[in-house]
Amino acid sequence: MKLKEAAKTSERFTGGHRLCSGCVAGPVTNLIMRASKNPAVVGAATGCLEVSSSIYPYTAWKDSFIHNAFENSAATVSGVEAAYRSLKKQGKMEEDFDFIAFGGDGGTYDIGFQSLSGAMERGHDMVYVCYDNGAYMNTGIQRSSATPKGANTTTSPAGKVIAGKQQYRKELTDIMAAHNIPYVAQISPFKPQELMKAAQKAFETKGPAFLNVLATCPRGWRSRAEKGIELTKVAADTCVWPMFEIENGEWKLLYKPRKKKPVEEWLRQQGRFKHLFKRGNEHIIEDIQEHTDKRWNYILERCGERQ
Amino acid sequence: MVKPGDGYKDIPIGGLILDAGNAKEYKTGGWRTKKPILDKEKCINCHLCWAFCPDISILSEDGVVSDQIDYDHCKGCGICANECPVNAIEMVKE
Numbered sequence: 023m024k025l026k027e028a029a030k031t032s033e034r035f036t037g038g039h040r041l042c043s044g045c046v047a048g049p050v051t052n053l054i055m056r057a058s059k060n061p062a063v064v065g066a067a068t069g070c071l072e073v074s075s076s077i078y079p080y081t082a083w084k085d086s087f088i089h090n091a092f093e094n095s096a097a098t099v100s101g102v103e104a105a106y107r108s109l110k111k112q113g114k115m116e117e118d119f120d121f122i123a124f125g126g127d128g129g130t131y132d133i134g135f136q137s138l139s140g141a142m143e144r145g146h147d148m149v150y151v152c153y154d155n156g157a158y159m160n161t162g163i164q165r166s167s168a169t170p171k172g173a174n175t176t177t178s179p180a181g182k183v184i185a186g187k188q189q190y191r192k193e194l195t196d197i198m199a200a201h202n203i204p205y206v207a208q209i210s211p212f213k214p215q216e217l218m219k220a221a222q223k224a225f226e227t228k229g230p231a232f233l234n235v236l237a238t239c240p241r242g243w244r245s246r247a248e249k250g251i252e253l254t255k256v257a258a259d260t261c262v263w264p265m266f267e268i269e270n271g272e273w274k275l276l277y278k279p280r281k282k283k284p285v286e287e288w289l290r291q292q293g294r295f296k297h298l299f300k301r302g303n304e305h306i307i308e309d310i311q312e313h314t315d316k317r318w319n320y321i322l323e324r325c326g327e328r329q
Numbered sequence: 330m331v332k333p334g335d336g337y338k339d340i341p342i343g344g345l346i347l348d349a350g351n352a353k354e355y356k357t358g359g360w361r362t363k364k365p366i367l368d369k370e371k372c373i374n375c376h377l378c379w380a381f382c383p384d385i386s387i388l389s390e391d392g393v394v395s396d397q398i399d400y401d402h403c404k405g406c407g408i409c410a411n412e413c414p415v416n417a418i419e420m421v422k423e
Contacts (some may be wrong), residue, residue, distance in 0.1 A: 025376035030387035037385040038352035044362055044406030048383030075352070078344065082352035108391030214380035240406075248407030248420075251381050321405040 023104040023218055031056040032084075039082035040074040046193045046237040046254065047071050047153045050211050051124065054151055054233070055104060057221035060122040061085060063102050067095035067129030070160040070239075071153065093131045096150055099123040100141035103148050120225050121148035127168035131194050142201045142230045149224045152194065155239035167192040170262070171313070172306050173294045181295040185306055192311055193195025198232040200267045206229035206301045207267035209276065212255040216276055236263045244293020253291060260288040261318040266325055275325040278317075282318075285311045330354070353402070357384065361405030363420040367396040371417035378409035378418060 034055035035045075035294050047289060048118050050139050054324050055062070062085040065071035073080040076089060099121050109115040123141075125134050130152040138150060158164040160259045165175040174180040179186035195208040205227040207220040217235065224231035236257055238250040245253055257263035260283045265276040286307060289295040298306050330348055331340050341347055367378075367387075374394055379387045386403035388395045410418040 025375070025380055026389075027390040029376055029379055029392060029394075033350075033385060035385065036350045038355040038357055039384075040355075041383060043404035044408060048385075049381050052382075052385055053380060077348070079346055080347045080352040080355050081349065084350040098407050211381070214377070239398045250383070250406070250410040251412050271391050274354065292381075323403060 023215065023222070024045070025059075028053075028056060028214075028218055033086045034062070035075070036082045036084065038080065040077060041070060042239075042241055042247075044238075044240045044250045045070065046239075046250045047126075048212055049251075050151075050153050050217070050235050050237050051075075053211070053218050054058050054122075054235075055085070055216055058120045058122070058225050059222075060118045060120045060225075063099065063106075064088070065095045065099040065102070065123045066192040067123070067125035067134050068131050068160070069079075069124075069126035070117065070155075071124055071126065073160060089117040089324065090130050091264040095123040095125050095129065095134060096139045096141040096148075097137035099148050099150075100131060100144060100146040103146045105149075109285050119299055121146070123148060123150045125150070125152050126158075126160070127152060127156060128160075128164075128166045130154075131167045134311050139201065142198065142203050142232065145203075145229050147220075147229055151221075151233045153235050153237040155237045156191070157239070157242050157243060159239045159242040160211045165204045168194070170288070171310055172298050172299060175190075175294070185297055185303050186295070193317070195232075195266075198234075202271070203232060203271055204228070204232045205267070206234075207276070208234045208263070209265050209267075210254045210263055212251050212258065213265070213277065216265070217229070220276075223267075230315055242294065244296070249291065253288075253311045256283070256288050259283045260285050261314055262288050264318060264321045266321055273321075273324040273326070274328050277319065278327065285314050289299065300323065306321075332347075355382045356401045357404055361400075361403060361423060363405045363422055364400060365398055365403065365405070365407070365409050365418050366421055367394070367398060368417045368419070369401045371415050372396075373415055375414060377412050381408050381412050383408065383414065413415065
């Protein structure tokens, strides 16, 4: 769908929400909601998006929205879907609905992981969207299992003892693919058409679908507000955040940079990696580069692309 | 919509918010220190600013980007100006 045409769809997520200035969760949610063709039931796990889009007595959602605890947005939405299926079977409802659960990386990778895994395994006809900003930003930038190695957070503080988070991030997209669900995609908002296309595919898929979307957090990444979208492009060009989809077990690469850039370019623009450029920490950047290359080659291989 | 001073009889059961999308009535424009100005002469109508705006403040009517930006909600992040391929958007101090 061309953006010009996309702009003619109705607004489902409104302005007046209180996400920070430059928060990329805003455009991600807006575009995904616009890709849905049916009225939707939305649930959101505790996180920035939830608390800032539904501050009483205001709501930024034009669809039915269910406020959730941290761990159960997938469980709640799967329950709604099951109830809807039953009502439809009894002939009490005819209209089609989309069932969407939103979660940040904390509510998806960590706390909501078991309910997400359960909902996907049970095969509910729903879409789970994770907007991944790489830490618990809502509560004040604590590390999550999505935080990249080397990042300075309040629970992995860079100092004399450690240089930021010591572990690599978890590859949740692969874990969701291992659930053998019909549609999984890891995407990025700097390609809005690809994002909407993936969302549309997810909505049209019968059965569970999972979208993992990179969303810049200027507060937590210590980056400039206007660089939000640019950074997601740098992430794709440095192969830190590869874009791919897995449709019925078939891996497909969605973006291949013309020239792969070194990870320094990604690290340098964010204050959370500032300490990595101090003397004595060069080896961490080398480690991150090596890890990124390995992961990129693995994805190329899975997608049947040439290295 | 529930207003300050409303009693329990005025509030919908369960604390439900019955006006979908009423966040629009809440103005976040006061957060801004710089405001975007769109130059329609340079604009190529690519809609990237429309897609990237976190506050749904770039408006489009019948497939044409409007130079009337929703300043009631724009927080002045500058993503639109940064991403515009032809530099048609300028950030000006309030």
